[in-house]
Amino acid sequence: MSKIKILPELLSNKIAAGEVVERPAAVVKELVENSLDAGSSRIVVDVAKGGRSLIRVSDNGTGMGHDDALLALERYATSKIFKDQDLFSINTLGFRGEALPSIAAVSRFNLTTRVASADSGTEIAVEGGKIVNVSEVGAPTGSMVTVRQLFFNTPARRKFLKTTGTEMGHIADMVARIALGHPTVQLRLTHNEKIVKNWSVASGLFDRVVDVLGKDLKNSLHAVEFQNNGISVSGWVSSPRVTRRTSRAIFIYVNGRFVRDRIVQHALFEGYSQRLVKGQFPVAVIFINLPFDAVDVNVHPTKNEVRFARQRDVHEAVRRAVAQTLYEVDLPQWRPSNYTTDRQAAASGGISEAASKEFGIRNAECGKEGLEFGNPHLEPRNAQLETRTPHPAPRNAQLAPRNAQLATRTSQPVPRTPQHAIWDKQGFSSMRVIGQFHNTYIVCESEGGLILIDQHAAHERVLYEQFSTRSTGAPKSAQRLLVPETVELGYREAGVLEKMIAELKDIGLDIEPFGGNTFVVKAVPVLLVGREIKPVLIEIVEKITEIGSAPGFAKALDQSRMVMACHGAIRANQALSGAQIKGLLGQLDGCRNPSHCPHGRPTWIHWDMRSLDKSFKRIV
Ligand SMILES: Nc1ncnc2c1ncn2[C@@H]1O[C@H](COP(=O)(O)OP(=O)(O)OP(=O)(O)O)[C@@H](O)[C@H]1O
Ligand SMILES: [Mg+2]
Numbered sequence: 001m002s003k004i005k006i007l008p009e010l011l012s013n014k015i016a017a018g019e020v021v022e023r024p025a026a027v028v029k030e031l032v033e034n035s036l037d038a039g040s041s042r043i044v045v046d047v048a049k050g051g052r053s054l055i056r057v058s059d060n061g062t063g064m065g066h067d068d069a070l071l072a073l074e075r076y077a078t079s080k081i082f083k084d085q086d087l088f089s090i091n092t093l094g095f096r097g098e099a100l101p102s103i104a105a106v107s108r109f110n111l112t113t114r115v116a117s118a119d120s121g122t123e124i125a126v127e128g129g130k131i132v133n134v135s136e137v138g139a140p141t142g143s144m145v146t147v148r149q150l151f152f153n154t155p156a157r158r159k160f161l162k163t164t165g166t167e168m169g170h171i172a173d174m175v176a177r178i179a180l181g182h183p184t185v186q187l188r189l190t191h192n193e194k195i196v197k198n199w200s201v202a203s204g205l206f207d208r209v210v211d212v213l214g215k216d217l218k219n220s221l222h223a224v225e226f227q228n229n230g231i232s233v234s235g236w237v238s239s240p241r242v243t244r245r246t247s248r249a250i251f252i253y254v255n256g257r258f259v260r261d262r263i264v265q266h267a268l269f270e271g272y273s274q275r276l277v278k279g280q281f282p283v284a285v286i287f288i289n290l291p292f293d294a295v296d297v298n299v300h301p302t303k304n305e306v307r308f309a310r311q312r313d314v315h316e317a318v319r320r321a322v323a324q325t326l327y328e329v330d331l332p333q334w335r336p337s338n339y340t341t342d343r344q345a346a347a348s349g350g351i352s353e354a355a356s357k358e359f360g361i362r363n364a365e366c367g368k369e370g371l372e373f374g375n376p377h378l379e380p381r382n383a384q385l386e387t388r389t390p391h392p393a394p395r396n397a398q399l400a401p402r403n404a405q406l407a408t409r410t411s412q413p414v415p416r417t418p419q420h421a422i423w424d425k426q427g428f429s430s431m432r433v434i435g436q437f438h439n440t441y442i443v444c445e446s447e448g449g450l451i452l453i454d455q456h457a458a459h460e461r462v463l464y465e466q467f468s469t470r471s472t473g474a475p476k477s478a479q480r481l482l483v484p485e486t487v488e489l490g491y492r493e494a495g496v497l498e499k500m501i502a503e504l505k506d507i508g509l510d511i512e513p514f515g516g517n518t519f520v521v522k523a524v525p526v527l528l529v530g531r532e533i534k535p536v537l538i539e540i541v542e543k544i545t546e547i548g549s550a551p552g553f554a555k556a557l558d559q560s561r562m563v564m565a566c567h568g569a570i571r572a573n574q575a576l577s578g579a580q581i582k583g584l585l586g587q588l589d590g591c592r593n594p595s596h597c598p599h600g601r602p603t604w605i606h607w608d609m610r611s612l613d614k615s616f617k618r619i620v
Helices: 009-020 024-037 066-072 084-088 099-105 155-159 164-181 205-213 215-220 262-271 311-329 338-347 353-359 380-387 401-409 455-468 491-506 533-547 553-568 578-589 609-615
Strands: 042-048 054-059 108-114 121-127 130-137 142-148 186-191 194-199 221-228 231-238 250-254 257-259 284-289 432-437 441-445 449-454 478-488 510-513 518-525 604-608
Touching (some): 024 054, 024 142, 066 121, 066 130, 099 108, 099 142, 164 186, 164 250, 164 257, 205 221, 262 284, 432 578, 441 578, 449 609, 455 553, 455 578, 491 553, 518 533, 604 609
Parallel strands (some): 042 186
Antiparallel strands (some): 054 142, 108 121, 108 142, 221 231, 231 284, 250 257, 441 449, 449 604, 478 518, 510 518
């Protein structure tokens, strides 16, 4: 007698539930995705006790007829794919045909649904996977799925549920993710009969983004947009000065599906190149759209991961989209705002009362009364960015009204402001230097306010960029040491350094092995003359060991440049002459990324007149 048996369907559904229904939030995800696939424009999610006792998702989508409703509960029953090829061009969120039977296998489940053309609806009750009742009922068009006592028949699973607060947190995050990806759908979430969130139909993607991520981010998010070779990238990324401690505020959508993707996340960080310090994460919402057959969504049972056919192209598109935007927005922005110029004009009597009313200016010095700051004086560039709506995720327009709606909302991208209009590369040296304080920071008067520059970070940036240019010259050129210096390293470190000798020579460090773990340094870049060389070498080796040899020499060399820039740069607590300061400002003007040191720390901070006046209560 054979020992191998085919499992009964009930049991195999329970096993599938183990993968698909990890926790209550997964049930919410599957049900809401079904509602979206059914073209709903309004979805309500009601939860009780963190999803333990109740999860109910109601929608106004197409609904199901009597026979389809029964079929939907069978394993591998789906209306979304029919043939082999369909699997390779999926344009719906669901396609596996296993969510409903899996959920029904581990709960007390009820489906009520009606199609618009039918007089009545169908209600099906299922207990632990067994259909216990089917009846005809009155119901609105659409579907309502009720899941009670999740995991009542799988005690081991139930035990792994966390507190109500934790489970509800996961549910709220899940709904927020879906809300971000579907701005034209109204979504409401309640917990224990109290409204947690009600996302009304947003007037555009950006409104939904601000709604989900918080209004305080409104002025710190910058639009990204890039298209190449059938891959389009759009969305928003935060200014490098607004960061988080985890990756939780990074939202990645591929053809409308929220995914976790290491490639895209890596590309995002590369796009921020040297603008974040270790441990900082940006806020980002990235929509990637590409032909359905260029991405495999059938990678994981929870459908949270994808595989790209052209992985490198996707990486490059995301990196470029982000880098391009940050290059533009992260340049020094201490140009006078309307506020500053109006303020100056008003103070010199050059602005009429009517005009000052119009601008909402109250001049504290003149004691004019009653005029408030009604106008938020947005930088023109910001105002422009806000109206820019990138293309939302276009999914198959015929499939669902929701998608058609999305398509009509796509606005034409507003052309970017050419970066030189913002930054004429005269920003730093055109400022009046007030002085240096604590021998660490340089204080300057900008046209629009006050700026502090971290002299070490700024000089580090300058040197790093000089080291990185191809041209041979100043700091990079090697100078022979009169007395070559010997340096002894540990066994492991010596091995690492040995492999880098040729590359380091290119950036001015001439090192030769001297037997065992000892090396002789014969020449150093001009920049490092007079500095202790051993700590530089040790740090270079440490950094290279840290990144491993995998990323290749380019990265290791880059790390070496950073170390040398850091060691060669002006220190904190170092007095500078006026001429040295001027020289530094001029060099900063020539930098590609003058706003951050190579480790990602900011090189300057700026207070505009408005915020200073506010702090001194000259204005409200
Ligand atoms: N809210 C709904 N409105 C209309 N039809 C629905 C709804 N929910 C499910 N269906 C129908 O039931 C079928 C089965 O749903 P189920 O979620 O089990 O599978 P799927 O969505 O096709 O694939 P997946 O398992 O990947 O989610 C769907 O293909 C769809 O036709
Ligand atoms: Mg589904």
